[in-house]
Amino acid sequence: MTTLPQAFCDRMKETLGREYEVFLACYEKPHLRGIRLNPQKCGEDLLRSALPFPVTAAPFSPLSYYVPKEAEHLGVLPLHHAGAFYVQEPSAASAVTVLAPQPGERVLDLCAAPGGKSTQIAALLAGEGLLWSNEIVRNRANALLSNVERMGVRNAVVSCCRPEVLCGALAGFFDKVLVDAPCSGEGMFRRDERAIQEWSPEHVKTCAVRQLAILESASQALREGGILVYSTCTFSPEENEGVISAFLEEHCDFALVDCGVSFGRPGTIPQTRRILPLDGGEGHFVAKLQRISENGDAPAPYSYQKPSKEARACCELIYREAPKGAMEQIGDNLLLLPNGLPQMKGLGVLRAGVLLGTFQKRIEPAHAAFMAAKPQELRVVLELSHSDPRIAAFLHGEELEAPDSYKGYTGVAVDGIVTGFGKCSGGRLKNRYPKGLRNHGTAFMQDI
Numbered sequence: 001m002t003t004l005p006q007a008f009c010d011r012m013k014e015t016l017g018r019e020y021e022v023f024l025a026c027y028e029k030p031h032l033r034g035i036r037l038n039p040q041k042c043g044e045d046l047l048r049s050a051l052p053f054p055v056t057a058a059p060f061s062p063l064s065y066y067v068p069k070e071a072e073h074l075g076v077l078p079l080h081h082a083g084a085f086y087v088q089e090p091s092a093a094s095a096v097t098v099l100a101p102q103p104g105e106r107v108l109d110l111c112a113a114p115g116g117k118s119t120q121i122a123a124l125l126a127g128e129g130l131l132w133s134n135e136i137v138r139n140r141a142n143a144l145l146s147n148v149e150r151m152g153v154r155n156a157v158v159s160c161c162r163p164e165v166l167c168g169a170l171a172g173f174f175d176k177v178l179v180d181a182p183c184s185g186e187g188m189f190r191r192d193e194r195a196i197q198e199w200s201p202e203h204v205k206t207c208a209v210r211q212l213a214i215l216e217s218a219s220q221a222l223r224e225g226g227i228l229v230y231s232t233c234t235f236s237p238e239e240n241e242g243v244i245s246a247f248l249e250e251h252c253d254f255a256l257v258d259c260g261v262s263f264g265r266p267g268t269i270p271q272t273r274r275i276l277p278l279d280g281g282e283g284h285f286v287a288k289l290q291r292i293s294e295n296g297d298a299p300a301p302y303s304y305q306k307p308s309k310e311a312r313a314c315c316e317l318i319y320r321e322a323p324k325g326a327m328e329q330i331g332d333n334l335l336l337l338p339n340g341l342p343q344m345k346g347l348g349v350l351r352a353g354v355l356l357g358t359f360q361k362r363i364e365p366a367h368a369a370f371m372a373a374k375p376q377e378l379r380v381v382l383e384l385s386h387s388d389p390r391i392a393a394f395l396h397g398e399e400l401e402a403p404d405s406y407k408g409y410t411g412v413a414v415d416g417i418v419t420g421f422g423k424c425s426g427g428r429l430k431n432r433y434p435k436g437l438r439n440h441g442t443a444f445m446q447d448i
Contacts, residue, residue: 002027002189007201012235019278026277030069031190034090036116037063038151039123041417042084050079050386050415059263059280061093063123076439078386081395082419083151083371088116091187091264091281094273095180095231096120098259098286103128105175106340110163110218113140115147117180122153130340131156132174134166145350146437149368152418154325154354155338161348163217171220172295173342176227179218181211181243187233187275187283208238215247219254219291223298228254228289235276240285241269253293259286302341310334314357317409318369319377325353332358336369367434370411370421378418380410382429394420394431397438402429 004027013020035055037047048055055065067074074080074087096117101107101124109118113135122131133148133156135141141160148156159166184204185195215230222228232239248254256271264275267285275281304326311327311334326337337353344352354372357365375381382402384391390400391414399422402410406424412433413419422429 002196004189005196005199008186008199015235015237022278023276027190032090032277032280032282033067033069033071034058034088035065035067035074035085036061036088036093036120037065037085038083038119039063040127041082041152042079046415047079047084050084051077058090058093060091060275061097061120063120064088064090064093066090076395078391078395078414078419079417081150081437081439082414082417084417086116086119086147086151088120089191089282091275091279091284092116092233093120094261094263094275094281094284095178095229095286096124098261098273098288099176099178099227099229101125101129101176105129106173107131108167108170108174108177108218108221109133110167110177110179110221111135111181111214112158113137113144115144115151117178118144118156119147119151119153121178122148122151122156125155127155129155130338132159132170133157134159134161134163136160136162141350148351149355149371152372154336154372157338157341157344157352158350159348160350163214166347167217167219167221169347170299170342172223172298174221174226175223176229177218177222178229178231179215180231181207181214181239183207183211183232183234183239184236185233186235190277190282204234204236204238207234208236208243211239211243212246215243219247219251220295222291222295224291224294226291227257228291230287230289232285233283234285235274235283237268240274240287241267241272244269244272244287244289247289253291254289255292257288257290259288299342302337302343304328304337304341308334310359310363311336311356314359314363314365314369317363318356318365318379319373320379321377323373323377327356329359332360334359334363336372365409365421367420367432370418373411373418375411375413375416375418378411380406380408380424381418382406382410382412382422383416384412384414386415391419392439394422394433395439397431397433397435397440399431400429402427
């Protein structure tokens with residue numbers, strides 16, 4: 001059984017009353033595990049048929065599923081590499097379900113790493129509108145970018161910027177904002193011993209102060225009538241209802257809105273939702289707010305440049321037809337930018353849109369350009385099944401045999417989903433799968 005901090009147990013016993021013993025018994029059981037389907041790349045039938053284990057629908061999102069405890073090494077599966085699914089504790093999907101992004105909207109995920117909620121937002125935007133994913137810690141921002149690329153997101157900006165700087169510069173720009181705030185991590189106790197070791201009542205109080213500051217910054221970025229969702233993966237009232245109450249006391253221009261979902265249970269503020277281990281998830285809190293006041297002028301739009309000939313040439317090496325979007329060269333990078341961008345200078349942008357490739361003395365296509373494509377969009381594709389030993393060899397970094405007629409840059413697809421590329425010549429495909437993603441050394445970050 002997990003040994004829990006006594007101060008945490010005392011508080012939960014006072015909070016839960018008769019349910020406390022049931023709550024405590026959950027810590028004698030394995031933590032819940034899940035995956036989330038990426039509908040931009042894969043359908044449910046294909047997912048179920050290609051996975052080597054059964055999945056069961058979870059209540060927190062139509063895209064989320066429980067996986068059995070014996071399902072191991074999810075990150076090495078071909079469909080994971082292809083971006084067909086994201087490994088995510090099921091209740092972690094609850095916040096985006098409450099946010100309910102719609103195609104065409106502009107959405108900010110302010111504390112986005114490692115990318116589970118951002119890629120869920122992207123799935124619901126369905127390629128229309130704009131997703132801005134921000135993370136203040138640089139190495140986590142890099143992991144966020146990697147996951148956004150793996151899931152094939154075309155209409156995203158990934159940045160590493162302080163919330164107050166980003167939201168001040170983009171005041172009134174977004175239709176919806178998600179603050180999945182850094183917290184004391186009580187919802188991680190069943191699966192991460194470090195979360196228990198780092199927990200203390202003082203840490204809870206420190207987190208609450210930081211969360212309120214982040215929420216203050218986030219409120220600046222929202223347009224009139226826009227929706228702000230605040231979430232944590234902790235149970236403490238100080239970090240949840242306490243933060244929301246403190247924010248509303250200072251912001252009469254925001255109103256608390258009912259979350260409009262049936263999963264979990266009401267918080268001590270009835271419009272909010274709590275999810276405990278006995279509710280089918282490891283632990284989450286969600287609150288939904290709406291801005292009811294004007295918010296000044298939106299930022300200036302981005303000044304798009306004419307498509308560079310190098311960017312066009314890169315597209316011609318990869319795609320059958322030029323994809324939608326603005327093709328630009330920024331430094332050595334050839335980019336496919338989404339529409340509707342604001343000015344981005346000084347906002348720590350790591351990537352806007354899709355990296356098509358790089359150009360120095362010659363053009364080198366990028367892995368991201370293939371991950372954002374469907375097989376029918378590519379000039380040449382080597383189609384493989386998830387059970388074909390060649391896909392395992394490809395994900396290990398090996399060369400493959402290819403038809404003699406295949407020439408040049410060639411996508412590699414598993415079950416009809418592009419998972420990387422190589423360069424074909426003389427009946428061989430030279431592997432271009434990034435070394436850091438290959439299966440002999442795969443490491444990936446999982447969301448809570």
